Amino acid sequence: MTDLQTSIGDFQFDNVFMNASGVRCYTEEDLDALAQSDAGTFVTKSATQAKRLGNPSPRYARLELGSINSMGLPNEGLDYYLNYALKFQEKHPGQWIFLSVAGLTMEENLAMAHTIEDSDFNGLVEFNLSCPNVPGKPQTGYDFDRTKEVLTNLFTFFTKPAGVKLPPYFDLAQFDQMAAILNQFPLQFVNSINSLGNGLMIDPETDTALIKPKGGFGGIGGAYAKPIALANVRAFSQRLDPKIQLIGTGGVTNGRDAYDLILAGASLVQVGTLLQEERPAVFTRLSRELQAVMQTKGYTNLSDFKGQLKTQ
Structure with missing residues (x-):
């Protein structure tokens, strides 16, 4: 039998798959459906302090x-997701979930971090530094000085297990710079990548941009993102302190895609566009397909091949 168990730090998960924040995790009903699926864990919608439409x-x-999407961080507000997480951990001791936050300012991020720090939440916290679809708000993850400032202020008081979600990078010097920053902080994980920011697609029937916000500019997900996701996971796996584990996100349409992200160094694999289209039942198919690839290779555990990408 092939085993899909994995871990982030001291947190154990029965399956390597989970949702990408923003996809089918908006309401309690969405989150319950993820909890009841074959995913190993799940993450809440990236929250702001107050509800956003x-x-x-x-x-x-x-x-x-x-x-392509430009959602603009619609969410029910931090209290909604934190309360859900607290109820979940009370009902399911030993099952760990991720709580995602995405403040629009440093002050908002720090205020939400204080709220979580003062709570009884005992899972993992994702600080989303990579929201590409909020008009007028640049991605923190592309400003290296700002990223370091945010993390420095955050870890003066935040003690719960945490990680960051990053945008895609496209230059080796960017990987070097960001890894050098991240290695200075007690991070449990890095989630890479968020969608490819500010793509544009046109409806050939109407000559109109496919989506309305930002003049049609939006984040690109799905198979388009796989080569970029693989490169980012691989690059950070070679540069980050081994204590910082990777969550690979982007381009998963089948079990082989997930295998490739793990081969590049991912400890967990998130699913976004595919989950949106196929709903949480997709985790059953992906698990079966990943196990089939592993069996063909003669592997029984993820550790048999994680991070073992060969080069010519």
């Missing part, structure tokens, strides 16, 4: 090889 519709569209 997000960008106007249409703000999501299917593409031939993925999706």
Whole structure:
């Protein structure tokens, strides 16, 4: 039998798959469906302090090889997701979930971090530094000085297990710079990548941008993102302190895609566009397909091949 168990720090998970924040995790009903699926864990919608409606519709569209979206961080607010997480851990001791936050300012991030620090939440916290679809708000993850400032202020008081979600990078010097910053902090994980920011697609029937917000600019997900996700996971796996583990996100359409992210160094694999289209039942198919690839290779555990990518 092939075993899909994995871990982040001291947190153990029965399956390597989970959702990407923002996809089918908006409401309690969404989160319950993830909890009841074959995913090993799940993450809540990236929260702001107050509820946000997000960008106007249409703000999501299917593409031939993925999706384009400009959601604008619609969410029910931190208290909603924190309360859900506290109820979940009370009902399911020993099952760990991720709580994601994405403040629009440093002050908001720090205020939410204080709220979580003062709570009884005992899972993992994701600080999302990579929201590409909020008009007028640049991604923190592309400002290295700002990223270091945020993390420095954060870890003066925050003691719960935490990690960051990053945008995609495209230059080896960017990997070097960001890894040098991240290695200075007690991070449990790095989640890479968020969607490919500010793509544009056109409806050939109407000559109109497919989505409305930001003049049609939006994050690109799905198969389009796989080579970039693999490169980012691989690059950070070679540069980060071994204590910082990787969550690989981007381009998963089948079990082989997940295998490739693990081969590049991921300890968990998130699913976004595919989950949006196929709903949480997709985790059953992906698990079966990943196990089939492992069996073909003669592997029984993820540790048999994680991070073992060969080069010519």
